[in-house]
Structure formats: structure tokens, C-alpha cells
Amino acid sequence: MIPPIVSFAALFCYVYARVNAYLPIQDVWPYAFPQAWRLWIAFLIVLPIFAMVQLLWLLASAWVSRRFGGRGKSKGREQEGYMMLNGGERTTEDGEWNQEHGARSHPARSRLPGVATLLWYAECILCAYVALYGYYHYKHHEYEGDTRYRPTLYKALADPHRRPSGYGRGEKIFIAAAFHQNEAVIPYWTRTMLDTIVYLGSDNVFVSIVENYSSDRSPDLLREFASELDRRGVRNRVLVQDETVKKPEDVQWNPRIEFLAAIRNQALEPLLHTGGYDKVLFSNDIYIEPESVIELLETRAGDFDFACGLDFGHFGAYDMWVLRDRVGRLTAGIWPYFFDTADYEAMKAEEPVPVFTCWNGIVVFQADPLLPVHLRSNRTLSTSPLAALPPPNHPWTKKVAESPALTPPLAFRASAEGECYSSESFLLPYDFRRIMGLGKVYANPRVISGYVWVYYVWHKWVLRQRHVKWFVEQVWDGAWMQYARMIVGDAKQVWTWDGVDCHPWW
Known part of the structure; x- marks a missing residue:
């Protein structure tokens, strides 16, 4: 949890500094540009950007885990398992050898995703929503009441x-x-x-x-x-x-x-x-x-x-x-x-x-x-x-x-x-x-x-x-x-x- 907080804080400080530099704050009357306003604007800018970065990080981490983590797990099983000989009955991680039918029977596995997987999907959906919501309002930034006569x-x-x-x-x-x-x-x-x-x-x-x-x-x-x-x-x-x-x-x-x-x-x-x-x-x-x-x-x-x-x-x-x-x-x-x-x-x-x-x-x-x-x-x-x-x-x-x-x-x-x-x-x-x-x-x-x-x-x-x-x-x-x-x-x-x-x- 600490790395996301740190990265958000760093990004927020950078954007807030850019907001102040845009005005530039040293040249304006401070009462007319309250700090709370500028902090809120910086937060609104940072939030969708941070959400997009988090989404890309989640997807990249999952891809790397599947791409390289699966290979290591398969190799480990080959090293830890047993080679089957003709006949006999031996138990392995992957199930039991059925002597009569000459086939391996696997234990029943649940089709429901685990809690960690559900949390991953929820985080991806939330980040995607925030990023897309921010992009939409960036593209439609004008207040609709100001453009009544534009059509x-x-x-x-x-x-x-x-x-x-x-x-x-x-x-x-x-x-x-x-x-x-x-x-x-x-x-x-x-x-x-x-x-x-x-x-x-x-x-x-x-x-x-x-x-x-x-x-x-x-x-x-x-x-x-x-x-x-x-x-x-x-x-x-x-x-x-x-x-x-x-x-x-x-x-x-x-x-x-x-x-x-x-x-x-x-x-x-x-x-x-x-x-x-x-x-x-x-x-x-x-x-x-x-x-x-x-x-x-x-x-x-x-x-x-x-x-x-x-x-x-x-x-x-x-x-x-x-x-x-x-x-x-x-x-x-x-x-x-x-x-x-x-x-x-x-x-x-x-x-x-x-x-x-x-x-x-x-x-x-x-x-x-x-x-x-x-x-x-x-x-x-x-x-x-x-x-x-x-x-x-x-x-x-x-x-x-x-x-x-x-x-x-x-x-x-x-x-x-x-x-x-x-x-x-x-x-x-x-x-x-x-x-x-x-x-x-x-x-x-x-x-x-x-x-x-x-x-x-x-x-x-x-x-x-x-x-x-x-x-x-x-x-x-x-x-x-x-x-x-x-x-x-x-x-x-x-x-x-x-x-x-x-x-x-x-």
C-alpha cells in the first residue's frame, strides 16, 4: 500500500506546483486564488492520471506473472514429481494413477475465483472507470450553461x-x-x-x-x-x-x-x-x-x-x-x-x-x-x-x-x-x-x-x-x-x- 501512496503524493506535488506556476501564483492577488481551490484542482488532475498508471501496472503485473510465473511452477513440478513405471500405484501432486484404466484422475477443483482475484478485478474496474471518467470530462470541460447559444x-x-x-x-x-x-x-x-x-x-x-x-x-x-x-x-x-x-x-x-x-x-x-x-x-x-x-x-x-x-x-x-x-x-x-x-x-x-x-x-x-x-x-x-x-x-x-x-x-x-x-x-x-x-x-x-x-x-x-x-x-x-x-x-x-x-x- 505504501508505494501507491508515495507515487500519488509525488505526482500530486508535481501537478500542484505546475498549477501554481501556470497562474503564476506569485503574481496574483492570493485572496482571489484560494489555496483550497488550487489543491482541489490539482487533485482532480492527478486522480485520473494516477488511476490510469495503476491500471497499467495491474495489467502488466498480471501479464508478467502469467508469462513467467507459470513456467517456473511447471518446471518445479517436473523436478518434484515422480516418473511413472509400468504398473503399480503411486500418488503425486497431480492426482492418482488408476491402475485399471491406465489414466490419471485429478482431484475436483473449485471454479470460483479466489478473494485475491476478485480484488484484482475490482481494482482494475475502479481504475478504468476513474481514468475514463476523467478523460471524458477533460474532453467535455466546458460548462454546458455557458454554451447555450452555440448550436x-x-x-x-x-x-x-x-x-x-x-x-x-x-x-x-x-x-x-x-x-x-x-x-x-x-x-x-x-x-x-x-x-x-x-x-x-x-x-x-x-x-x-x-x-x-x-x-x-x-x-x-x-x-x-x-x-x-x-x-x-x-x-x-x-x-x-x-x-x-x-x-x-x-x-x-x-x-x-x-x-x-x-x-x-x-x-x-x-x-x-x-x-x-x-x-x-x-x-x-x-x-x-x-x-x-x-x-x-x-x-x-x-x-x-x-x-x-x-x-x-x-x-x-x-x-x-x-x-x-x-x-x-x-x-x-x-x-x-x-x-x-x-x-x-x-x-x-x-x-x-x-x-x-x-x-x-x-x-x-x-x-x-x-x-x-x-x-x-x-x-x-x-x-x-x-x-x-x-x-x-x-x-x-x-x-x-x-x-x-x-x-x-x-x-x-x-x-x-x-x-x-x-x-x-x-x-x-x-x-x-x-x-x-x-x-x-x-x-x-x-x-x-x-x-x-x-x-x-x-x-x-x-x-x-x-x-x-x-x-x-x-x-x-x-x-x-x-x-x-x-x-x-x-x-x-x-x-x-x-x-x-x-x-x-x-
Whole structure:
């Protein structure tokens, strides 16, 4: 029994070290990658490998025993037995000599296998089952809930006569993105978007991209993408090496946010000039699957004002600077992320989670709040007054009209004096809620994205593998998640503004 235990322990230590090296653990925020999770993942990797090794050892040992052990036993019997002479009666190991019939009679032997043989068969069956079970789940590692729209997508991609009107609900979608130094992610992102556009329909999409100040291959990759969009008949505006928005000398604090807000607003310019689109899909420089983009668009069957996914990085949930739960509280970097009971229950059910604000790598939102009044569809914004006006120091308080339908268009912006110091991607969903009265804001837990391939793989496929997911959600179940809150500054100095938790910074 000792050799198998030793070999299992040695293999486990090796695999556990490789898991830590893959992340790599020294570069991540430890609270977001609990050791218990990593130990369980290493165990799940080792178990089927060890079972296969044990099975091969059992079969090889049995073959060697039969092949060589039988010969030795036969030879030994010849040496220990007696040579029969004519007549007479002599007893040997193998039975008695029957003088009358001239034949050897063997004693009766049981046809039932011994206990050792039964144990050998049982061990072989168990090892084979564990090895095959592990191989099956290795080949089918994706969580089935994350691929609900893949069959529909593949059907669209396989259609030899692709429909310009698409295969979805027929909504007009304005796709926007901004890139800088992203040569690693752009090829993956563009493939995802091309597949998504097939599903949406080339007639239903406009693609607007801004790239600036890059010194890598990002401009060339985006030029190739623009050419492919032209070939497919997809309307687009792809600006590369564009320096219309001047980069500030000091890219920190509000000057940085103002710079990023201006770039995002630049990406929206074609929409603001013509209108004609129902929703905006705005993406960061992320890895994401096309079926995940469709999942996001189909959040609550399209019944939302603002919907986002979950993005991940080296400290777990990435965009915690933006994400707030349903009641405006800060969130954690590990599952279930939210401390509010209603949000926790939604996460357990893998249903869209009601949140106060979010961005998380990729969002879809109603286009009307950003459009000039005369270009709006009049299907989204209320014609009644706001239930409650924003605080007096909100920069839009004086611009609020008698109803959201008549309020001037929103835009990405930086924080005003007295507000939470926040990013432009926090302030847009916040303004949706407080200026336009649009409160149907949801985070879709089935939509996973990441900025670095290693962490994308970890959160998209490793942590959502069936048995890992069970451990994280049913066994660990948010243990010590309070320590995984990413707070910028002193946690004791968190303050509240207009019902929203604010990072204290320094």
C-alpha cells in the first residue's frame, strides 16, 4: 500500500506546483486564488492520471506473472514429481494413477475465483472507470450553461447562404471598441466579433473602432479587420493611429479618465450622427467567445437597460472599481462576488444579477440615452418626470428636463468635484439610473471575459469545469470572501455618495 501512496503524493506535488506556476501564483492577488481551490484542482488532475498508471501496472503485473510465473511452477513440478513405471500405484501432486484404466484422475477443483482475484478485478474496474471518467470530462470541460447559444451560432455559420437579416431577434446593434497596444488580443477579439456579426446579420450592425498611440501590430491587425468587414458588407468606421484625442502628459487621476472618456465618445460618433440603432455593444480589449456575446445580448430575453458580463484578471473579478451590487455596495473578487442576499441567490441560480452599476469588460445598453432627442426611438425613455432628482452637485442636475425623454444625451465623462472618484465606465451606468431613470441594470454571470489569456482560461474553463464549479460554489461557498474585497485605499474609510459606496483611495 505504501508505494501507491508515495507515487500519488509525488505526482500530486508535481501537478500542484505546475498549477501554481501556470497562474503564476506569485503574481496574483492570493485572496482571489484560494489555496483550497488550487489543491482541489490539482487533485482532480492527478486522480485520473494516477488511476490510469495503476491500471497499467495491474495489467502488466498480471501479464508478467502469467508469462513467467507459470513456467517456473511447471518446471518445479517436473523436478518434484515422480516418473511413472509400468504398473503399480503411486500418488503425486497431480492426482492418482488408476491402475485399471491406465489414466490419471485429478482431484475436483473449485471454479470460483479466489478473494485475491476478485480484488484484482475490482481494482482494475475502479481504475478504468476513474481514468475514463476523467478523460471524458477533460474532453467535455466546458460548462454546458455557458454554451447555450452555440448550436444556433454554428447553424448560422454553417449556412452557405448567410442571411443579412441575421438569425437573432433582428435588433440593430452598434458595436464599439477602443484599442491600444493590443496585438495579443485583437486576433481573438476580431474572430469573435465576425462570428457574432454572422448571427446578428450584416445589415443589422455597425462597427466603430478607435485605436491610438500603439507601437505594436495593433494598427495593422485592425486594418485587416476593416478590410474583412468591407468584404462582408458590414458598415464600419475603423480609425487607426488616430490622435484626434490628445494624450495628456500626466495620465493619472481625472486627466486619465477624461482622456479615456473622450476616446469612448469618439467611438460613438457615427451613432450620434445618424441614430438608427437599438442598442450599443461596447467592448474592452478582452478575450471572449461569440456565444458569450450572444448570451449577453439575450440577457433577460433582451429586457434590460444596461447589461454586462464578468471580467477577470490577476486579482479575480477585475472591474470591481465599477461593479456595485443591487444596493450600491462594493463587491468581492471571488464567487459569489455579491454580499446582498438577492444578488447571491441570483448568482447561485446563474440568473442575471440586478446591480447598481457595472461594466466588466463588455456591455450592451440601450442607445436612446446617448442619442440627440430628435434621433431617439421613443421606446426606452419615460415621458414622466424623474422620481428623484440627482444630488445638487451632480454635473447633470441642471440639465435634467421635465422628463428623461427630453433630457439631453448622456456621454462618457469624468467625476465632478464632490462625486465618488470613478471611471467613465462607472459613471455611464450610474447616469443611466440617476439621469435617465433606467434601472434595469444586470450582470450576467454566464458571460466570462478576460484581459490576459492565462486568467481567461482559469476563470472561463478551469473554475467552471463541473467538479471545480461544484467545489467553489457548494463547498467553499464564498468562505472568507470578505477578505477578497478589492478596496482602493483604507477599507475603514469607505464612504457613501448618493447611495453608492466609494473607494477611499489615499
